[in-house]
Amino acid sequence: MAICTFAVMELQFYKYQGTGNDFVLIDNRQHTFSKNDTKLVARLCDRKFGIGADGLILLEEHPAVDFKMVYYNADGNQSSMCGNGGRCIVHFAEYLGMISKNTTFEAIDGLHEAKIERGCVHLKMNDVTNIQTEEDFAYLDTGSPHHVQLVENLADFNVFVNGRNIRNNRYGKAGANVNFVEKLEENTFAVRTYERGVEDETLSCGTGVTAVALAMFETGKATSNKVILQQPGGELQIHFNKIEKGYGDIYLIGPATQVFNGIITV
Numbered sequence: 001m002a003i004c005t006f007a008v009m010e011l012q013f014y015k016y017q018g019t020g021n022d023f024v025l026i027d028n029r030q031h032t033f034s035k036n037d038t039k040l041v042a043r044l045c046d047r048k049f050g051i052g053a054d055g056l057i058l059l060e061e062h063p064a065v066d067f068k069m070v071y072y073n074a075d076g077n078q079s080s081m082c083g084n085g086g087r088c089i090v091h092f093a094e095y096l097g098m099i100s101k102n103t104t105f106e107a108i109d110g111l112h113e114a115k116i117e118r119g120c121v122h123l124k125m126n127d128v129t130n131i132q133t134e135e136d137f138a139y140l141d142t143g144s145p146h147h148v149q150l151v152e153n154l155a156d157f158n159v160f161v162n163g164r165n166i167r168n169n170r171y172g173k174a175g176a177n178v179n180f181v182e183k184l185e186e187n188t189f190a191v192r193t194y195e196r197g198v199e200d201e202t203l204s205c206g207t208g209v210t211a212v213a214l215a216m217f218e219t220g221k222a223t224s225n226k227v228i229l230q231q232p233g234g235e236l237q238i239h240f241n242k243i244e245k246g247y248g249d250i251y252l253i254g255p256a257t258q259v260f261n262g263i264i265t266v
């Protein structure tokens with residue numbers, strides 16, 4: 001078997017981060033990037049053999065709204081909604097000159113509106129209607145599935161071991177993302193997340209902090225509809241309204257930054 005392989009294609013990429021959750025973004029309006037190449041996505045996300053990222057996002061054309069977002073986890077598989085990735089792709093669309101300050105785009109969980117204001121992307125998330133609360137945790141879907149659990153002394157908590165156990169043992173084959181939370185002050189929480197598909201702790205998770213804010217409000221541990229979430233990668237805010245069957249007008253608010261761009265031969 002040959003041990004040497006030759007690269008065949010040059011790929012323009014853009015590396016982004018949103019509160020430390022990092023992504024490779026690709027402008028795929030010309031459909032040059034194959035959507036079913038799990039191995040290639042995993043290699044591009046690999047921190048030693050590739051560019052390095054928690055996920056990869058394709059920006060594609062859409063017939064009715066500004067663009068379409070296609071999201072892959074670092075393991076190479078297409079997955080459910082990514083909130084931080086959603087904020088990054090809005091910044092990317094503005095960088096490409098496709099939008100100005102306001103946009104509507106389609107992701108796997110439907111349409112999202114967003115606006116860019118004073119360096120922050122305000123991303124509207126879908127309504128959340130079903131929050132399951134148990135004695136010591138909550139489970140809800142904010143575009144992606146999330147387990148939310150309060151712990152003491154979050155800074156010293158083993159997120160990797162406990163997150164992986166809960167992800168594998170409680171949620172079966174599909175799994176879930178697992179968020180550990182500590183209340184810091186009224187309506188401010190520290191959050192650390194074990195992410196499905198990355199299979200590790202990430203520095204931030206957008207759908208995760210959305211789940212935490214709603215679960216804390218639902219269980220009376222937050223009293224405001226504006227909640228601050230502090231994660232290892234930085235701070236995000238969630239604003240929302242109580243609606244008849246759950247929560248609506250949910251906004252994930254925070255920065256999104258292009259770190260570098262380049263060409264990789266694949």
Ligand SMILES: N[C@@H](CCC[C@H](N)C(=O)O)C(=O)O
Pocket residue numbers: 021073079080081082083084085144145176177195196197198204205206207208
């Ligand atoms: N980092 C994301 C969540 C990405 C999806 C997740 N790993 C899953 O497969 O459920 C975010 O910011 O929301």
